Amino acid sequence: MKFVGAVRKHFDWLQGYSPVVFGEDLVSATIVSILLVPQCLAYALLAGLPPQLGIYVSIFPLIAYALLGSSRQLNVGPTAVISLMTAASIAVLPEGTRLISAAALAALVGVFLIGAGLLRGGFLMNFVARPVVSAYITGAAMLIIISQLKHILGVTASGTTALSLTDSLLDSLGDTKAVALIVGVSACIILLIIQRNLGLALVKIGMKSRRAKLLARMAPIVVISVYILISLGLGLHERFGLAVVGRVPAGLPPFKVPAASLDMLKMLVVPAAVIAVVSFVDSGSTGQEFAARNRTKLDMNRELLGLGGANFVAGLTGGYPINGSMSRTAVNATAGGKTPLVNVIVAFFMALTALFLTPVLKALPLAVLAALIIIACLSLLDFKSLWRTWVYSRADGITALATFLSVLIFGVQWGVLAGVILAMALHIRQTLHPHIAEVGRFPGTEHYRDAARFVVETNEEVKTLRIDESLYYANARSLEERVSDLISESPDMRDLVLMCTAVSRIDASALSSLFEVNKRLKRIGVKLHFSDMQSRVKERLFRSNFLDHLTGQIFLSQHDAMEALRPEPDWSQLSDHIDIH
Known part of the structure; x- marks a missing residue:
């Protein structure tokens, strides 16, 4: 019966075939x-x-x-x-x-x-x-x-x-x-x-x-x-x-x-x-x-x-x-x-x-x-x-x-x-060095863009890197190197958020790199967080023990991460005198 059904499906154009079509x-x-x-x-x-x-x-x-x-x-x-x-x-x-x-x-x-x-x-x-x-x-x-x-x-x-x-x-x-x-x-x-x-x-x-x-x-x-x-x-x-x-x-x-x-x-x-x-x-x-x-x-x-x-x-x-x-x-x-x-x-x-x-x-x-x-x-x-x-x-x-x-x-x-x-070869070469941009917020909005291309708000204590490529064995070290550069450039950083909007896959080699990044940041007192992570990527992370060692959190969106992590204002620097004139 399966064979007959397959044949019928293969020649479905015969259904309704008429002298006019012929x-x-x-x-x-x-x-x-x-x-x-x-x-x-x-x-x-x-x-x-x-x-x-x-x-x-x-x-x-x-x-x-x-x-x-x-x-x-x-x-x-x-x-x-x-x-x-x-x-x-x-x-x-x-x-x-x-x-x-x-x-x-x-x-x-x-x-x-x-x-x-x-x-x-x-x-x-x-x-x-x-x-x-x-x-x-x-x-x-x-x-x-x-x-x-x-x-x-x-x-x-x-x-x-x-x-x-x-x-x-x-x-x-x-x-x-x-x-x-x-x-x-x-x-x-x-x-x-x-x-x-x-x-x-x-x-x-x-x-x-x-x-x-x-x-x-x-x-x-x-x-x-x-x-x-x-x-x-x-x-x-x-x-x-x-x-x-x-x-x-x-x-x-x-x-x-x-x-x-x-x-x-x-x-x-x-x-x-x-x-x-x-x-x-x-x-x-x-x-x-x-x-x-x-x-x-x-x-x-x-x-x-x-x-x-x-x-x-x-x-x-x-x-x-x-x-x-x-x-x-x-x-x-x-x-x-x-x-x-x-x-x-x-x-x-x-x-x-x-x-x-x-x-x-x-x-x-x-x-x-x-x-x-x-x-x-x-x-x-x-x-x-x-x-x-x-x-x-x-x-x-x-x-x-x-x-x-x-x-x-x-x-x-x-x-x-x-x-x-x-x-x-050119495609592989391009993925070897994925675009990893530091991002900031457009003032008064929930939109975050590349700080090198737009005038945006950034925070010296909470930094965000947006990864514009899936992470796999060939480009995992590029992420480690980019994080190391950011550490040397940001002495006041206490939180790092990896924005994963474009990351649809993290293989075992990339997971090892994330373990290493998390460990390095922990040594210097910086917490590692994630935002905008796709569900299937998150599900695979749950299969490993990575989340047990993660020093930070996984946020639903980048704006949620920034709202939760932004430092409280230093109220001591603000005057309690109200000028009514």
């Missing part, structure tokens, strides 16, 4: 498929793989995600960033083994994601900061654009970093093919004009905004069709040597386990782990955004299982790693897609493409596919976000900048690792 899903799937056909070919070439692999990973993996994932609108499949990461991961392997290694890489990514899902590791997404993701995507988009210039120029270039690619391109400039340059640049200009102006132009002539957006997104397939006809009609490949997609084998992908050697798997483990992290973070961010728009909930553990299942199936069908696509998910949402059935219908359309439409793609120029990738990546460049992050927080700005530069200098597979490690 019609909306069908229309959305048709539009997404039209967008996906050129993209899957382009991204397979970006990964350094035959174009049919882009079609392969757009069939059965989509069905796997629809069965296991939790998002109702996320469209999975080949994407630019993951394709580039795949290219970088398999570039170090012998060329004859790259098909097998790409499939093995996808299977490994699937294993990592499924394992994390079974261990309920959805929380891992919290360890990747948004500035890191934004900077990583911007750096990867720059790298992708540079990598596609070889097709626009019609030259041969290699490399996995911006420096190596640029150097290779400069060496090959003399071999530029005029026909490739004309086709590539004209395709870029046309696609850019369509992306930026077509939707608005259609709205101005009276078309509804939603329909105008959809037509603008579908327009590239028309552009690609025109270039195929031009390529065929003028014989650009035969007469001028323009590089084209060439023969794309028809048929559905075969199911088989990648015959990868143990040495190959060892070389792919680290890249697979990095791709798994990027895939999950990128897809999770997209899924959460569209779930929020539709007031639905995304289960991150199920997302791990869904993405893992999709990648594992991609590996078994001779494909390469995939993840959720922001652009196609946006098209799905705009077109009115309501349920995961859209992925299943898209898979059906892509299967028809694999069976019957591949001969049409033979004359498609690679320069046009490169133009399609470049224009798509332009929308991923987000330098404004990098600048806003830098202005707001230098630490986050350094992390974002380091991530961006790491992608360009060291390669796409290391950028996210550099960002995550640096972000965590």
Whole structure:
């Protein structure tokens, strides 16, 4: 019964499913498929793989995600960033083994994601900061654009970093093919004009905004069709040597386990782990955004299982790693897609493409596919976000900048690792030295603020330190040092209050430090008190014997502490003579 209940909950979108909803899903799937056909070919070439692999990973993996994932609108499949990461991961392997290694890489990514899902590791997404993701995507988009210039120029270039690619391109400039340059640049200009102006132009002539957006997104397939006809009609490949997609084998992908050697798997483990992290973070961010728009909930553990299942199936069908696509998910949402059935219908359309439409793609120029990738990546460049992050927080700005530069200098597979490690290192460094401020009271109020930043009342006999961080083993000594400094600066102090508004945890090491602080203060006749302590922190203190040794009290609020501890006025210094004049 529990299994039946879990299945019913998993497919809760089937409740109330009607022909009307199916019609909306069908229309959305048709539009997404039209967008996906050129993209899957382009991204397979970006990964350094035959174009049919882009079609392969757009069939059965989509069905796997629809069965296991939790998002109702996320469209999975080949994407630019993951394709580039795949290219970088398999570039170090012998060329004859790259098909097998790409499939093995996808299977490994699937294993990592499924394992994390079974261990309920959805929380891992919290360890990747948004500035890191934004900077990583911007750096990867720059790298992708540079990598596609070889097709626009019609030259041969290699490399996995911006420096190596640029150097290779400069060496090959003399071999530029005029026909490739004309086709590539004209395709870029046309696609850019369509992306930026077509939707608005259609709205101005009276078309509804939603329909105008959809037509603008579908327009590239028309552009690609025109270039195929031009390529065929003028014989650009035969007469001028323009590089084209060439023969794309028809048929559905075969199911088989990648015959990868143990040495190959060892070389792919680290890249697979990095791709798994990027895939999950990128897809999770997209899924959460569209779930929020539709007031639905995304289960991150199920997302791990869904993405893992999709990648594992991609590996078994001779494909390469995939993840959720922001652009196609946006098209799905705009077109009115309501349920995961859209992925299943898209898979059906892509299967028809694999069976019957591949001969049409033979004359498609690679320069046009490169133009399609470049224009798509332009929308991923987000330098404004990098600048806003830098202005707001230098630490986050350094992390974002380091991530961006790491992608360009060291390669796409290391950028996210550099960002995550640096972000965590800076966070730990910040918590090592928590902000501990001496506070005072705004005159005539019950509000207490940092005495170094505001004009407030302080008392030489009763001092208060506000701790703006949880206390744990790494920063406990900072508190001891701050208290020691305050003792030397305040010879008249007889009470010290630790204001714990921001302290949500005190671990065993920090508790030992509090014992030491209490002991030192007791030796010099100063009592230690606490105020504004959270209930769960107080409960943990009650489990220890610390409160038995505490020389002072725990006050509900800082104002209560000051009212109870402030010294009585010296009445002897006041005159008892009342002047009535």
